[in-house]
């Protein structure tokens with residue numbers, strides 16, 4: 591029997607290549623991204639992810655609650671003016687990955703990973719440290735670190751996403767990343 595893996599997923603594009611190398615696991619791609627602004631952009635990325643997953647026939651979970659946005663703004667409070675790749679982003683990574691650990695805990699999954707490491711704009715070492723610290727908190731769940739951008743992962747992502755005709759955003763997600 592395959593081990594259960596929950597993969598925090600920010601969008602269909604970033605999932606497109608990582609999913610091809612995770613076939614040894616019983617994988618659920620977990621969408622939780624209250625950081626995405628404005629709401630129309632959020633809905634576009636979410637719906638693109640859902641449609642793409644349906645075409646691929648893969649398991650997904652979309653996590654949405656009424657107070658998600660408020661909680662995210664509370665978490666990053668005081669760091670709004672940080673540059674991209676700074677402290678606000680580390681908080682944002684942890685905020686979203688923590689929910690993936692919570693979900694993994696609820697379905698007795700063995701592992702959590704995230705596709706965010708496929709982006710050349712995101713520091714994989716920081717994401718790895720966050721994943722390991724969450725692993726320490728959620729004792730039964732291990733963080734499985736993949737630096738998906740390596741071995742031409744980012745290039746492969748672009749090729750697969752282009753072939754699939756996926757919508758590609760031109761900013762990370764939050765309102766502060768637009769400017």
Ligand code: SF4
Nearest residue numbers: 679682762763764767
């Ligand atoms: S720039 Fe991206 S990673 Fe950083 S806080 Fe905004 S949405 Fe999160």
